[in-house]
Amino acid sequence: MIDLYDPTTIREADSMAIGKFKVPGIVLMENAGLEASLCVQRLFPQAERFLILAGPGNNGGDGYVMARHFAIRGLLPIVLLAGAPEKIKGDALQNLEILKEMSTPIRITEEMTVEEITSLMSESHVVIDCLLGTGSKGSPQGEIRRIIELLEGRNNIVSIDIPSGINAETGEVYSPCVASVATITMLAMKTGLAAMPAAAKAGKIEIVSIGVPPHEVLPSLPCATLWEEEDAIATLPERKLDLHKGGRGTLLVVGGSEHYRGAPLLSALGALKSGCGVVIVASTDDVCREGISFLPEAVFHPMKRENPQDLLCWSERGTAAVVGPGLGRDSHGASLFECIWNEWRHPLLVDGDGIFWLNELKSYLKKRNDVIITPHEGEAARLLGLTAKDVASSRLYAAKELARQWGCVVLKGHGTVIDTISRTVIIREGGPELSVPGSGDILSGVIGTFLAQQISLLDSASLGVWIHGKAGQFLAERKGIDGILAREIAMGIPSVLCSLREKEKTKH
Template identity: 30%
Template sequence: MANLPLAIHTAAQVRELDRHAIEDLGIPGYTLMTSAGEAALTTLRSYWPGAQRVVVLCGPGNNAGDGYVLARLARTRRLDVTVIALADPASLRGDAHRAWRDFVAEGGATRSWSDDCLNGAEVIVDAIFGIGLSRAIEPAMAAKIARVNQSSAPILALDIPSGLDSDTGEILGAAIHAERTLAFLGLKQGFYLGDGPNCTGVVMFDSLDLSDAALSHARPSVLRISEDALARLLPRRRRTTHKGQQGHVLVIGGGVGMAGAARLSGEAALRVGAGLVTVATRPENVAGVVAQRPELICRGIESGADLQALIERADIIAVGPGLGQDAWAHSVANSALHSDKPTVIDADALNLLAQSPCKGEHRILTPHPGEAGRLLGMSTAAVQADRLSAARQIVERYGGTVVLKGAGTLVVERDGLPSICDQGNPGMASPGMGDVLTGVIAGIAAQTAELAEAARAGVLVHAMAGDMAARRGERGLLASDLFTYLPICVNPTQQI
């Protein structure tokens, strides 16, 4: 198995890679299918080495061909293989039909679906539907998929979990929930959008022996955020470095009862290396913030007018954590949003921006799906149904770079390919995580002139720290738990 590529593709782009391999490079389609079956068997034996009884579910298209190849090869390894044909294999065409015939020629036989066909299975292989599925699955098939998901056996999905839209991550009536998904030729966009992360389990990749040049024939639609970029963006510091060279972050937030949000953002900016961090908050919050984190500079402000001197001294502004939406919040947010300083906009500052839209290029907007919906005047469900489109619309309407948070956080700017983060975990769905992310992005942005790069790096660092913190368990994870791990993530050249 190969390392995951950075490139992510739509179904049309993967089909173009397949066409290029067959028509331009002269690789027979059945050779590719055989390579897919071999890779699938290698995966099965590697991750479930003790499994002897394998059930392979084969559907009506080319994905079934991969399953028949796997079944044929598994029988030569003396595995107990049961193939359940969920469509008449005689109706298969092309390479998939040949794969079935070869399976039968070597003594293989298929069974029809029955209520007990999964009994005793130690691994289930999903080769029902591939990337060509574009309509809702019929109720009878949906019931079978539900039964598969209820089985106690782990599921290996070939190329894509059946029932998952390969472009949007939408579940088309029903979808396999795999423990592992082995993708061929290209990672599918739907793995990382919508319900994709719930269905794929651990994503793996096999190139089917195609070269890097062949795999780069089709331009990707999205790029995974690479850890390699951190070393370039955050190199080892020179010994003569002082804090004045590492940027000054101004965090504006902490309305009534919400001082903790601003404090979390401020500390996060320090933990990723910002030289100075000032928290501008309501006067009654100052003592509490300073007592909890004395390294923060904290200033009490009565209105936006009090911010001007602080804004002038800052290199970047982070506005929104715990801000509220009262008159004080409107006043300070207005000053921040109309300054000429680079600005990270989060939480209630996004809600206020939705009420009084203005456009700017030197900004990073960090909405969760609900805030994104308010920015666009649509429902949260509509945002989640097409996250890429929603992020692009926010960029078009409000400018700058957009970080659309959630499972598979997206980073979208006007020019260049969108980026997606495939790290992070469900434990990070807890209060204050967004405030920490705002501080992380602002703290990294203070150390570099590239806002979009800082957004990508901040999203990745935040996710990596969350995964490190979750080693003790996802349930009960606190936003402040990330503080221990943020310095590790932003010092990649110093890790042992």
């Protein structure tokens, strides 16, 4: 698990290092710049010529320290001051004054032609982006904007702390924005570096010390966490030797309609391939009849769509339910959804058409605190009254807002965000191979399986998304990212689980 912190928390940690631990700010900057310069050399051992683009704040200050340390090592740094050099103050100014006494070239970009700047960019082995850091606000303006535009298309940029032009809190990407091959970030990882779309601008991320132990200055609870394999291993349900299929959970899947017959079957397949004990597919007569040959391991309950209460006969045996895959948008779909939402007494996952009905019927629904909703960006946008573009540009914010309304949300898409108001998890496993029809149905079954085994909402959602993503990744490695069928993702899940269990054994 990688802990993530927003810029406000990082600023408070810097203040604590200065105030409580009495480490002067200029010493923090010295450590940050020295460590960052060493890190750049580890990443580019052959590089000799470094172009340091420095903005007016302390991010620029880190750059002057880096330039000095490159010069000490006999390398060739050049510093370009971008944007209002008269604004430079404090620790950054002091480091600039030191550098001015040395022979390192320092130039002001406003006094240079585009050709001069771009040829320096091309001649350098590494361009170092110290334009904007965690103190930046909104889209880059003025001279900094012009310089970022000149960086477009270069593949030798390393950003310091964050790529200039991202929002380090929300993961938003402004225009223009630096796209880096690596980002060297100070003290701890920023939330915006892990969240899409900004994560795609950061490249490889390295964390360097500012000379104080992070746990001494950062709060014990991070603002968000980035899940890793060890988290999936730690969350796996226990498997005793005398395990009975009831111990693997009993999941009710409610969905399917005239035109969407496959969705509940794929959800059930996802559940069975994730180790669910009993899966009951409650659907139309047709789906149940045809479903038996597709998935004989499932139990089928042909629904009386005019009498949704009939489904509640599974309340005794069932331990969780998924409602929505292919449910349909006719009045039967509405009454089935309303019945399950208001009367099902076990944890519930709402996906697909269930999310449509959640939005339509919200004023008729009882308050529940045991529900996971799994919208993609378009569905999230409808729930929030925003556009899909708004949601895509600020996924962390959208997930938090949905969690405020519904308790636990899985905002699907690359860099899935899971939010329960008090906790935020980001999962980066999986890629474009997962954007295929039925992939979300499989995911609903995977998460439903863990919910049915009494794992918490947050852990069920995180484990389900991680495993689904990893199964996609394994497939992509063997078959590429095009032409994957949703059922192949499900078929890959046992190998993912097996590899997690193997690693679990070696840990004990």
